[in-house]
Amino acid sequence: MEESFTQAMRHALILAGGPGLRLWPMSREKRPKQLVSLLNGRSLLTAAADRLDDVVAPANCYVCLAPAEAKRGVMAV
Numbered sequence: 001m002e003e004s005f006t007q008a009m010r011h012a013l014i015l016a017g018g019p020g021l022r023l024w025p026m027s028r029e030k031r032p033k034q035l036v037s038l039l040n041g042r043s044l045l046t047a048a049a050d051r052l053d054d055v056v057a058p059a060n061c062y063v064c065l066a067p068a069e070a071k072r073g074v075m076a077v
Contacts, residue, residue, distance in 0.1 A: 008057055008060070010055065010056045010057070010060060011056065011060045011061075011062070012052050012055070012056040012060065012061045012062065013062045013063075013064060014045065014048045014049065014052075014061070014062070014064065015064050016034035016044075016048070016063055016064065016065050017064065017065060023036060032066075034065075045063065049061060049063075
């Protein structure tokens with residue numbers, strides 16, 4: 001993506017938390033809902049980040065995760 005002025009001005013925050021009760025039993029403590037592969041083998045977190053590709057510069061994309069999920073979540077994106 002070639003970064004435009006508009007893209008450089010935008011910032012995005014992906015909220016990826018919560019217990020994932022609606023996705024139980026696929027979502028568990030060791031495998032939170034945002035990391036479950038649902039969309040053609042991609043996680044919900046990866047799909048959300050991919051949708052931002054043409055809208056926001058990658059350096060301006062942030063993910064808000066629970067502390068226990070932070071390491072796995074960053075690796076997933």
